[in-house]
Amino acid sequence: xxxxxxxxxxxxxxxxxxxxxxxxxxxxxxxxxxxxxxxxxxxxxxxxxxxxxxxxxxxxxxxxxx
Numbered sequence: 001x002x003x004x005x006x007x008x009x010x011x012x013x014x015x016x017x018x019x020x021x022x023x024x025x026x027x028x029x030x031x032x033x034x035x036x037x038x039x040x041x042x043x044x045x046x047x048x049x050x051x052x053x054x055x056x057x058x059x060x061x062x063x064x065x066x
Contacts, residue, residue, distance in 0.1 A: 012041075012048035021054065032057070 013021070018029050018038070032038040039053040 009051055012043075012050050013054060015047055015049070018049050018054060022058075 010017075015026065015029055018024075019026055022029070024032075029038070033040050033047070033049075038049060038057045040047050040049045042048070
């Protein structure tokens with residue numbers, strides 16, 4: 001039996017991937033980016049959100065909810 005390891009998670013996500021992960025609208029994700037609540041960078045014309053930035057945002061939301 002051959003087992004394969006799953007591919008590593010992406011280092012950076014697209015806006016639609018963040019929308020799906022957080023179950024938020026496109027405009028809400030861009031609001032988070034605009035207000036620097038969620039860090040991002042540009043790769044050419046494409047905006048990318050580092051996976052670590054998404055984890056930090058979620059952790060902060062969890063701390064504030066506690």
